[in-house]
Amino acid sequence: MDLRHNEIEGNSEPTQSLGQISHLALDIGGSLIKVVYFSISRDNCIDREQESSANDTLGFSNGNCKHPILQGRLHFAKFETSKINDCLEFISSKKLHLGGFQHHENPGKNKNFIKATGGGAYKFTELFKENLGIDLDKEDEMDCLVAGANFLLKAVHHEAYTYIDGQKEFVQIDQNDLYPYLLVNIGSGVSMIKVDGDGKFERVSGTNVGGGTFWGLGRLLTKCKSFDELLELSHQGNNRVIDMLVGDIYGGMDYSKIGLLSTTIASSFGKAVSDNKELEDYKPEDVARSLLRMISNNIGQISYLNALRFGLKRIFFGGFFIRGQPYTMDTISVAVHFWSKGEAKAMFLQHEGFLGALGAYVSYAKHSIDDLVCNQSMQLPVSASYTADPNYNPLNGDFNDNESIQCSVYAA
Ligand SMILES: Nc1ncnc2c1ncn2[C@@H]1O[C@H](COP(=O)(O)OP(=O)(O)OP(=O)(O)O)[C@@H](O)[C@H]1O
Numbered sequence: 001m002d003l004r005h006n007e008i009e010g011n012s013e014p015t016q017s018l019g020q021i022s023h024l025a026l027d028i029g030g031s032l033i034k035v036v037y038f039s040i041s042r043d044n045c046i047d048r049e050q051e052s053s054a055n056d057t058l059g060f061s062n063g064n065c066k067h068p069i070l071q072g073r074l075h076f077a078k079f080e081t082s083k084i085n086d087c088l089e090f091i092s093s094k095k096l097h098l099g100g101f102q103h104h105e106n107p108g109k110n111k112n113f114i115k116a117t118g119g120g121a122y123k124f125t126e127l128f129k130e131n132l133g134i135d136l137d138k139e140d141e142m143d144c145l146v147a148g149a150n151f152l153l154k155a156v157h158h159e160a161y162t163y164i165d166g167q168k169e170f171v172q173i174d175q176n177d178l179y180p181y182l183l184v185n186i187g188s189g190v191s192m193i194k195v196d197g198d199g200k201f202e203r204v205s206g207t208n209v210g211g212g213t214f215w216g217l218g219r220l221l222t223k224c225k226s227f228d229e230l231l232e233l234s235h236q237g238n239n240r241v242i243d244m245l246v247g248d249i250y251g252g253m254d255y256s257k258i259g260l261l262s263t264t265i266a267s268s269f270g271k272a273v274s275d276n277k278e279l280e281d282y283k284p285e286d287v288a289r290s291l292l293r294m295i296s297n298n299i300g301q302i303s304y305l306n307a308l309r310f311g312l313k314r315i316f317f318g319g320f321f322i323r324g325q326p327y328t329m330d331t332i333s334v335a336v337h338f339w340s341k342g343e344a345k346a347m348f349l350q351h352e353g354f355l356g357a358l359g360a361y362v363s364y365a366k367h368s369i370d371d372l373v374c375n376q377s378m379q380l381p382v383s384a385s386y387t388a389d390p391n392y393n394p395l396n397g398d399f400n401d402n403e404s405i406q407c408s409v410y411a412a
Pocket residue numbers: 002028029030031032033080118119186187188189190210211212213214215227228318319320321322323353
């Protein structure tokens with residue numbers, strides 16, 4: 001089972017066992033299913049007056065107490081969409097499907113609705129109903145991506161970062177100066193969205209050359225059995241073996257007149273034309289490296305062109321293609337920097353792959369208090385910062401590649 005499981009938590013001990021589960025949200029994409037759920041800490045009844053002086057936290061208010069905020073943790077998990085049964089089993093074993101809401105109109109029916117987004121929310125409606133007895137309450141995928149990105153950018157202090165020359169640097173986001181920005185979500189395919197505010201956005205472009213292309217072509221060309229294996233291979237490879245560089249064409253020289261260094265790729269996979277070699281003659285790691293570079297570069301360039309179209313200076317990249325991979329982020333950053341002549345900035349998100357699922361999760365807030373099981377309504381944090389478990393350094397941490405990195409969200 002390909003399960004990654006991570007947590008953002010409220011003011012609770014990292015090792016605490018799961019309390020009551022509430023609010024399961026799903027993003028069922030072409031390649032991966034993303035799951036977000038909130039578990040309420042057992043000791044959660046915090047007085048709002050006391051709490052408000054002690055800050056806003058990630059959690060829910062509970063109508064039964066004076067003005068409490070429920071403390072708890074947000075959990076993240078992902079599954080391959082082709083192994084959707086693993087996901088159903090996971091949800092069922094943890095009883096996560098009981099944490100939805102009931103519609104006002106049919107109180108007698110006692111039907112549970114779970115917020116879900118992505119194409120799979122439509123494709124697998126019946127499967128969820130048959131297996132778990134739940135209805136998927138569908139939220140638009142683009143709405144959710146934007147809501148998830150805005151939520152993270154506003155709520156989590158150490159969320160956005162730049163990746164330049166091998167250095168990961170967190171960026172302080174000024175909430176009053178967040179918009180407009182370009183959101184580039186690199187999933188199986190790529191969506192480019194100009195974001196102007198909460199719920200104010202336009203999908204301005206997209207490309208079918210995305211994460212699915214990397215994994216699909218990579219699998220065929222290298223015979224890799226898993227995405228992680230393909231990434232691992234690409235770390236070890238050298239793209240210059242297959243890519244045709246400017247220097248290969250210009251006898252080792254730069255083409256300075258038009259600003260091209262000899263080391264710039266002139267043509268991805270271009271050497272394979274004249275090398276007179278078969279696929280087997282190339283090392284799979286070199287093929288993987290060229291492929292990763294080709295796709296990252298292309299996405300970086302199209303992103304820049306769209307940022308240019310609308311005069312946007314900041315581009316946030318999300319989606320599970322990124323996977324916190326240094327080489328991927330470096331290629332995208334260099335492409336954006338190169339094409340924009342330093343005018344535009346590429347930024348990445350710590351919870352890159354969970355934008356849609358988080359957007360579906362925050363959409364529970366659209367329901368009135370009475371609609372929600374446990375009589376809860378959403379309290380979105382105004383500002384927050386990560387504090388991690390003692391072993392976690394957010395500057396080094398790769399959220400998506402560790403089984404259980406735990407982070408606490410406290411108000412700044
Ligand atoms: N364990 C994994 N298995 C498969 N793909 C992975 C894995 N980890 C990262 N990826 C990459 O992430 C991509 C999917 O990203 P993401 O989950 O954001 O998109 P999606 O929601 O499945 O796609 P779409 O939004 O286009 O429907 C894959 O195409 C692949 O490049």
